[in-house]
Amino acid sequence: MEGEIEDGMRIYLDHNATTPIRPEVAEAMSAVLRDDYGNPSSVYAEGAAARARVESARAQVASLLGAEPSEIRFTGGATEANNTLLFGRLAPGDHVVTTAVEHPSVSEPLCLLEGRGVRVSRVAPDADGCIGLDAVADAITDQTKLVSIIWANNETGSLQPIEEISELCRVRGVPLHSDATQAVGKTATDLTLVPVDFLSSSAHKLGGPKGVGALVARDNAALPAFLHGGGQERGLRGGTENVAGIVGYGLACELALTDLAAREESCGKLRDRLWVGIQNCVDDVRWNGDRARVLANTLNVEFAGVAGEVLVQTLDIEGVAVSAGAACHSGSIEPSKVLTAMGRTPEEARGSLRFSVGWGVDEAQIDRVIALLAELVPRVRSVEAP
Ligand SMILES: Cc1ncc(COP(=O)(O)O)c(C=O)c1O
Incomplete structure (x- = not known):
């Protein structure tokens, strides 16, 4: 039901990986x-x-x-x-x-x-x-x-x-x-x-x-x-x-x-709600990209000092699907070539997550993800801290 997150319901914020079929x-x-x-x-x-x-x-x-x-x-x-x-x-x-x-x-x-x-x-x-x-x-x-x-x-x-x-x-x-x-x-x-x-x-x-x-x-x-x-x-x-x-x-x-224009507008609102919420609840975050020239559905955020792949797994356990800015190849973590080409260090790229919204995502889901990030990012950071 729109506006409510039922127990066990997944929140899919990885529409750039693939979209749910209409x-x-x-x-x-x-x-x-x-x-x-x-x-x-x-x-x-x-x-x-x-x-x-x-x-x-x-x-x-x-x-x-x-x-x-x-x-x-x-x-x-x-x-x-x-x-x-x-x-x-x-x-x-x-x-x-x-x-x-x-x-x-x-x-x-x-x-x-x-x-x-x-x-x-x-x-x-x-x-x-x-x-x-x-x-x-x-x-x-x-x-x-x-x-x-x-x-x-x-x-x-x-x-x-x-x-x-x-x-x-x-x-x-x-x-x-x-x-x-x-x-x-x-x-x-x-x-x-x-x-x-x-x-x-x-x-x-x-x-x-x-x-x-x-x-x-x-x-x-x-x-x-x-x-x-x-x-x-x-x-x-x-x-x-x-x-x-x-x-x-x-x-x-x-x-x-x-419905291209309407969807672009509604995706932009959800994406911006997520970004404002993240900024309000989590320290040391940075938007990777140019806010004026970006797809309305995409938000790539660097969470300083976070192991992105750990945060992705932790969010997954909580029912949320997002992507990390690093991929695991043959047991080693390889930072995103895109983010490193933009001048990010391997650590900065590793701490970056991609959120991409699309049809089926609503404000209640975004708010739930913000609340989860507020709780989980400090926890993942404290595990990572030397
Ligand atoms: C920019 C871009 N090009 C190409 C592809 C590959 O598309 P397909 O999965 O249809 O082969 C993708 C898929 O992630 C993509 O994002």
Whole structure:
């Protein structure tokens, strides 16, 4: 029930990791799984019905993105979209400009490509996680074949100046790709207003299912297929379409478009309530990022002197899901590359937590989290203190 926290009820504040599926989406997908088992490539009625569903979802996704349906190729998520783009566009000897705050689905393929002779310039963010236009302009050379810049950062929510960067790339004649996975459905990503050449998106970040996404290419001829097979997606992506997932993605996009501005406003209010509450109840906290250029749903906070992974576990026991600014790899704690690129020390990054709100979160839940932090942060600090 809204406004009350029932015993055993979880509070999910990790919408940047994944969003709970919207009930209408789950409903629509179940109907497809149950009734529409046809293969979209089949020529008889069952196939035609599945094809019609895929094409209507393509129109829904295109509409949210301000793109033409023919520019959308469905993928198995944003990781595949990013790999398709980077491996499709870059060859040994090419130069690419990117940032030091990309998601691993961009930074890891670029490391691999670097090993094969692609030259990579990584523009560093400022202390608030923002990429400067001048730094991008300075990094572009006559050999630059691509600029790839994340639209909104998954850890801090920092919004990059994609509109200005797209204008810069147009003037310099260099194609621009943006990994807009965190931005799509959370803020406006209308390609009629911000003309990027390639864009990646993923359904599970906006109330849709996992394992489906899209790559927008304004010119399909400029980007060959990555997966070769039966010629699906007009020869642009082999493999039988994930019809139920695509239908769910389409509907999630339609829902996002319907109430985008209202959701941005309500998420912003919840996020700000959380930040004010944290500041009032907990000492030595800092917002990681630029409050004027950030996704409305995201708050990344450094709790000085705290082991973030311990606080995450303690909150989990209390029924709250959030993310830490450090990940455990093979038994050792690795600080966030995004926060360290912003100049945070490994200890500062370790003490940082990401809170990301979305549909289903209400004020009572936020207040409960504030009260828990007021109690738990000093406790975790005292354990940590030498
Ligand atoms: C910015 C960004 N890009 C790409 C991805 C990868 O998306 P997917 O899970 O659809 O492969 C994520 C997921 O966390 C992300 O946040």
